[in-house]
Amino acid sequence: MPALPLTLIELKAALNRLPGIGPRSAERMALHLVQGPKEVIKQLTDCMQKASERVQICHICGGLTEEQPCQICDSPGREPGLICVVVKPTDILSLEKTGSYAGHYHVLGGHISPLNGVGPEDLNIAALEKRLDQSEVQELILALGSDVEGDATSYYLAQRLGRQGLKITKIAQGLPAGSDLDFADELTLNRALQGRIALDHEG
Amino acid sequence: MHLAQLRLRDFRNYQRLDLRFGSGFHLLLGNNAQGKTNVLESVYLLATLRSFRGVGPAQMIRHGSPGFFVGAEVVGHHGCLIRYYWSMKERRLSVDQEPVRRLSDYLGLVRAVVFCTEDLQLIKGSPRFRRRFMDLLLAQTEPAYLHALQQYVKVLRSRNALLKAPRWDQATLEAYTHSLLNYGNQIMEARYRLVPKLLPLAQQAYRRISGDDEGLECAYAPAVREDFQQELARLASRERQFKTTLLGPHRDELQWSLKGRSVSEFGSEGQKRSVVIAMKMAQAELLTQHAGTPPILLIDDVMGELDQKRRSGLLPLLDRSHHAGGQVFMTCTEENWPRELGRRLNRWIVREGTVNPSSPH
Numbered sequence: 017m018p019a020l021p022l023t024l025i026e027l028k029a030a031l032n033r034l035p036g037i038g039p040r041s042a043e044r045m046a047l048h049l050v051q052g053p054k055e056v057i058k059q060l061t062d063c064m065q066k067a068s069e070r071v072q073i074c075h076i077c078g079g080l081t082e083e084q085p086c087q088i089c090d091s092p093g094r095e096p097g098l099i100c101v102v103v104k105p106t107d108i109l110s111l112e113k114t115g116s117y118a119g120h121y122h123v124l125g126g127h128i129s130p131l132n133g134v135g136p137e138d139l140n141i142a143a144l145e146k147r148l149d150q151s152e153v154q155e156l157i158l159a160l161g162s163d164v165e166g167d168a169t170s171y172y173l174a175q176r177l178g179r180q181g182l183k184i185t186k187i188a189q190g191l192p193a194g195s196d197l198d199f200a201d202e203l204t205l206n207r208a209l210q211g212r213i214a215l216d217h218e219g
Numbered sequence: 220m221h222l223a224q225l226r227l228r229d230f231r232n233y234q235r236l237d238l239r240f241g242s243g244f245h246l247l248l249g250n251n252a253q254g255k256t257n258v259l260e261s262v263y264l265l266a267t268l269r270s271f272r273g274v275g276p277a278q279m280i281r282h283g284s285p286g287f288f289v290g291a292e293v294v295g296h297h298g299c300l301i302r303y304y305w306s307m308k309e310r311r312l313s314v315d316q317e318p319v320r321r322l323s324d325y326l327g328l329v330r331a332v333v334f335c336t337e338d339l340q341l342i343k344g345s346p347r348f349r350r351r352f353m354d355l356l357l358a359q360t361e362p363a364y365l366h367a368l369q370q371y372v373k374v375l376r377s378r379n380a381l382l383k384a385p386r387w388d389q390a391t392l393e394a395y396t397h398s399l400l401n402y403g404n405q406i407m408e409a410r411y412r413l414v415p416k417l418l419p420l421a422q423q424a425y426r427r428i429s430g431d432d433e434g435l436e437c438a439y440a441p442a443v444r445e446d447f448q449q450e451l452a453r454l455a456s457r458e459r460q461f462k463t464t465l466l467g468p469h470r471d472e473l474q475w476s477l478k479g480r481s482v483s484e485f486g487s488e489g490q491k492r493s494v495v496i497a498m499k500m501a502q503a504e505l506l507t508q509h510a511g512t513p514p515i516l517l518i519d520d521v522m523g524e525l526d527q528k529r530r531s532g533l534l535p536l537l538d539r540s541h542h543a544g545g546q547v548f549m550t551c552t553e554e555n556w557p558r559e560l561g562r563r564l565n566r567w568i569v570r571e572g573t574v575n576p577s578s579p580h
């Protein structure tokens with residue numbers, strides 16, 4: 017059987033690197049793209065180009081945005097004294113969908129994970145510390161999932177960030193054990209937000 | 220509770236098996252290597268998602284097939300249809316057509332206790348076997364136990380990875396230590412609760428089997444003496460040296476003794492065997508008390524190995540299961556099946572991966 021043309025192989029390999037795309041679907045997509053109308057390709061490349069140029073990480077919270085700072089950080093209507101710490105940018109979307117949270121966010125960028133060699137210095141913690149130093153934050157809500165790494169990371173943050181006048185809570189109640197925010201539906205998240213529990217810390 | 224139907228596809232030496240049966244006694248008769256134990260293994264798999272032979276799922280796939288399927292219809296309080304497919308690429312477990320999302324939702328639907336030759340490891344083997352004995356029993360009788368255990372294992376793995384890393388900071392270690400203490404204490408408390416419930420049942424069973432009261436005792440011997448936190452803190456520098464977690468319920472022991480002497484060290488072969496059966500009978504009894512109905516009993520070969528006296532010690536357990544609408548599967552070769560069980564037996568002939576009813580003679 018004749019092999020695929022080289023450029024097609026390269027296209028397939030590039031698609032294969034995307035999350036959730038195996039070799040078979042990569043090949044199907046590549047074949048579909050090169051045989052379809054040229055406008056489809058043009059539109060796709062334009063979109064990707066534009067998105068990659070415009071979408072950036074908010075300097076303050078670490079969420080995805082097109083302007084600096086992001087709409088949430090910039091909004092005067094949101095409670096200034098409340099920050100919810102999440103693992104990844106899409107967690108913000110999950111919590112926003114509940115419609116019941118009106119504070120600010122901070123994206124950590126992961127869990128402290130000894131098994132994956134991720135330590136606290138690899139996470140966006142120093143920036144959070146700075147935010148606490150510079151503004152009047154009354155409550156920090158940790159929404160880091162209720163699995164082992166989420167728990168340990170929450171404990172770590174409570175110890176490190178704990179200070180006079182700052183209440184640190186975590187949402188756990190109602191979240192299915194071991195799940196992350198992606199799998200929690202809005203109702204459960206909502207309940208979790210209502211029933212958050214306080215974490216002890218020195219200071 | 221009992222199985223009304225068992226379906227096997229490409230499981231061990233069964234290409235295709237469809238059996239229907241009622242509650243009560245089922246005797247699986249056949250020569251060696253025909254597939255008797257494999258049937259029990261499939262029932263145990265439904266109960267625990269593990270093999271009692273200590274092998275992984277891959278070994279249970281019929282040679283040359285991509286995966287096995289085990290399905291069952293459970294009749295009783297939580298009647299349901301279970302389907303389990305396992306291959307290297309794919310695992311599917313469903314109850315009444317709904318995929319099972321959490322292990323803890325599943326375990327308990329089918330309860331089974333197995334009596335098999337491998338059980339001798341419960342006395343002869345390392346403490347790991349006795350910890351697993353406690354874990355299985357607690358997972359089936361205390362709703363929160365399985366979760367605590369699973370979390371503990373994960374924390375332990377993370378904490379050990381941390382201790383092995385070339386560099387780690389103290390605060391991170393403290394965070395994982397905090398979780399270790401939390402789940403570890405939950406596990407130890409549950410194990411402390413278990414022993415006083417287990418021991419009288421094991422003693423009663425042992426008296427029946429051995430005929431006399433040889434003073435069977437069992438003691439939970441946790442690695443932690445009094446205060447997990449303090450004792451672990453004292454080990455800090457040794458943990459740094461050995462690069463692993465040196466204290467916790469992963470090092471617990473359950474000690475069995477007769478007249479004050481350790482059974483594993485001083486017991487005779489017959490005593491060891493009797494203690495193991497007493498442990499299993501206690502397990503079955505505890506599960507019965509907990510659920511209100513007896514678990515399915517899977518008895519593999521052991522009857523053949525026991526003398527008349529020890530066999531008859533087992534009979535009350537079998538009888539009670541029978542009266543309470545339970546189900547018993549027992550394997551035997553033709554020559555050594557216990558004829559004292561005569562009465563209402565369903566006899567099945569197992570031959571080369573087929574199972575057929577045999578009319579009583």
Ligand SMILES: Nc1ncnc2c1ncn2[C@@H]1O[C@H](COP(=O)(O)OP(=O)(O)OP(=O)(O)O)[C@@H](O)[C@H]1O
Binds near residue numbers: 231249254278279552
């Ligand atoms: N993965 C597998 N695929 C195919 N056949 C298998 C597989 N595993 C085991 N077997 C076969 O199953 C048979 C053994 O079945 P089993 O252990 O149930 O025997 P048994 O009837 O209990 O015999 P015994 O009386 O000796 O205990 C053997 O013929 C073995 O080759």
Ligand SMILES: [Mg+2]
Binds near residue numbers: 255256257520550
């Ligand atoms: Mg056998």
Ligand SMILES: [Zn+2]
Binds near residue numbers: 074076086087088
């Ligand atoms: Zn922002």
